[in-house]
Amino acid sequence: GDSVTQMEGPVTLSEEAFLTINCTYTATGYPSLFWYVQYPGEGLQLLLKATKADDKGSNKGFEATYRKETTSFHLEKGSVQVSDSAVYFCALSRGFKTIFGAGTRLFVKA
Amino acid sequence: DAGVIQSPRHEVTEMGQEVTLRCKPISGHNSLFWYRQTMMRGLELLIYFNNNVPIDDSGMPEDRFSAKMPNASFSTLKIQPSEPRDSAVYFCASSYLAGGRSEDTQYFGPGTRLTVL
Numbered sequence: 001g002d003s004v005t006q007m008e009g010p011v012t013l014s015e016e017a018f019l020t021i022n023c024t025y026t027a028t029g030y031p032s033l034f035w036y037v038q039y040p041g042e043g044l045q046l047l048l049k050a051t052k053a054d055d056k057g058s059n060k061g062f063e064a065t066y067r068k069e070t071t072s073f074h075l076e077k078g079s080v081q082v083s084d085s086a087v088y089f090c091a092l093s094r095g096f097k098t099i100f101g102a103g104t105r106l107f108v109k110a
Numbered sequence: 111d112a113g114v115i116q117s118p119r120h121e122v123t124e125m126g127q128e129v130t131l132r133c134k135p136i137s138g139h140n141s142l143f144w145y146r147q148t149m150m151r152g153l154e155l156l157i158y159f160n161n162n163v164p165i166d167d168s169g170m171p172e173d174r175f176s177a178k179m180p181n182a183s184f185s186t187l188k189i190q191p192s193e194p195r196d197s198a199v200y201f202c203a204s205s206y207l208a209g210g211r212s213e214d215t216q217y218f219g220p221g222t223r224l225t226v227l
Contacts, residue, residue: 034215043114043201043218044153089153096141096165096207098216100153 002027006090006101013080014109021075021104023064023090031094033057033066033073038087038103047075047088080108114219116202122225128190131222134183135204143216144177144187145201153201159185160207192226199223 007022025033032051036044048057053068062077073090085108090101115134123129135142144156157167162179170177174193179185189196203216 041220043203043220044216045218046215049215093214096158096160097155098143102152 002031002092002094002097002099004090004092004099004101006088006104009087009103009105010107011104012107012109015082016079017108019075019077019080019084019106021088021090021106023073023075023101025071025073025090025092027071027092027094029094030068031092033064034091034093034098035062035064035073035075036089036091036100038089040086044089080106082108082110084108114202114204114217116200116219116222118222119220120223120225122227123192124227125193126191127226128188129192129196129224129226131187131200131202131224133185133187133202133219135185135202136217137183139204139206139217140182141205141207142179142185143203143205144185145203145218146198147201147221148198156187189224192224194226197224197226 003026005024034049035047037047038044048059050057050066053066056065064073064075087103087105089103091098117132140161142159146154156169157177158165159179177187199221201218201221203218205214205216
């Protein structure tokens with residue numbers, strides 16, 4: 001069945017460092033791919049998404065490219081801020097179901 | 111729009127008591143999801159409604175859990191009787207599903223943190 005695997009955390013970075021959080025998926029067909037972010041005490045909220053191969057989703061300095069050949073959707077940001085500290089979830093959607101990865105916690109130190 | 115509204119935000123109860131969690135989805139959305147989040151199991155889909163009809167309840171852990179959606183603007187998740195292992199954060203999410211495909215964003219509520227003593 002469909003599944004999402006993302007790198008385990010926590011990831012600890014200093015402010016202004018480069019961020020990569022790896023995400024790979026297993027699915028038949030062409031699912032839509034998402035990154036959601038969860039700040040402490042809140043629900044998940046959409047960070048970015050891509051609906052077809054080679055699409056790049058971007059928002060708030062974060063980017064991810066839908067790579068069909070490597071079945072990946074890695075999240076990147078060139079310069080993280082303390083306010084980016086949160087849990088990041090990779091997800092795929094096909095039909096009515098959205099399948100979430102386990103989440104990667106990011107700590108950014110000042 | 112106020113977003114997805116959940117109540118209560120926190121619930122502390124004793125084992126054996128009935129617990130009812132409430133959700134108001136975003137107006138105009140036709141799909142509603144209940145999730146449970148724990149450290150051990152991550153985010154689990156419990157049940158999915160489309161146009162107020164339960165479509166997939168395969169994630170509901172056992173008969174102690176039940177969910178209803180009497181109209182497009184309200185849903186409940188009930189646990190009776192509650193047990194300590196039910197302690198978790200319960201999220202409600204809504205989205206708009208068109209043409210049988212749901213590739214659109216899910217909008218999550220703030221969650222209800224349930225503690226069963």
